[in-house]
Amino acid sequence: MNTLSITLNGASVDANVEERTSIADFVRDGRNLTGTHLACEHGVCGACTILVDGAPVRGCITFAAALEGRDVKTIEAFADDPLMEIIRESFSAAHGLQCGFCTPGMLLTARDIILRDRARSPEEIRQELSGNICRCTGYAGIVAAVQLAAERARRAGAPQ
Numbered sequence: 538m539n540t541l542s543i544t545l546n547g548a549s550v551d552a553n554v555e556e557r558t559s560i561a562d563f564v565r566d567g568r569n570l571t572g573t574h575l576a577c578e579h580g581v582c583g584a585c586t587i588l589v590d591g592a593p594v595r596g597c598i599t600f601a602a603a604l605e606g607r608d609v610k611t612i613e614a615f616a617d618d619p620l621m622e623i624i625r626e627s628f629s630a631a632h633g634l635q636c637g638f639c640t641p642g643m644l645l646t647a648r649d650i651i652l653r654d655r656a657r658s659p660e661e662i663r664q665e666l667s668g669n670i671c672r673c674t675g676y677a678g679i680v681a682a683v684q685l686a687a688e689r690a691r692r693a694g695a696p697q
C-alpha cells in the first residue's frame with residue numbers, strides 16, 4: 538500500500554492505494570468518476586483517457602501511485618470548459634457518437650488536438666485520433682465533429 542497525494546479535478550486528494558491500482562480504477566471505484574471508461578484495459582483503445590499535468594494519458598496502464606504530486610483531470614472536470622462545450626456540441630451536430638462508450642476519451646483527445654492546432658485537415662485529425670478506437674460509429678462523424686469543433690473554436694476565439 539502506498540500513500541498518494543494528487544490534485545484531482547481541482548481538489549486535493551490524499552489516499553492509500555495498492556501498488557498496482559491504475560488511476561482509471563482509482564477515479565472510478567474510489568471517487569465515482571465513472572466518465573473514465575475501461576474497455577481494452579491494456580493501453581490500446583483510449584476509452585480511459587485522462588489528463589495528467591494537462592497531457593492525455595491512458596488511465597488503464599498508469600499506476601495511481603506513480604502520480605504523486607501530479608494534477609489529474611477526468612472528463613468530469615470539463616463540464617464548464619468553454620472549448621469542451623464547443624466540442625460536445627460539435628459531436629452532437631456531426632453525429633460523432635452512437636453508444637457513447639468511447640466518447641469521453643474522444644472528447645479529451647479532441648480537446649488536446651485542437652489546443653495543439655493539429656486539427657487542420659481530416660487527414661491530420663485521423664492521424665491524431667488514431668489512438669482512440671470506436672466500435673460503433675465509424676470515424677467519419679467523429680472526424681467531422683473534431684473538424685467542426687476546431688473551426689468553431691477558431692471563430693469563437695475560445696480560450697485555448
Ligand code: FES
Nearest residue numbers: 576578581583597
Ligand atoms: S481501456 Fe485504457 S486504453 Fe483501452
Ligand code: FES
Nearest residue numbers: 635637639671672
Ligand atoms: S460511439 Fe460506441 S464505441 Fe464509439
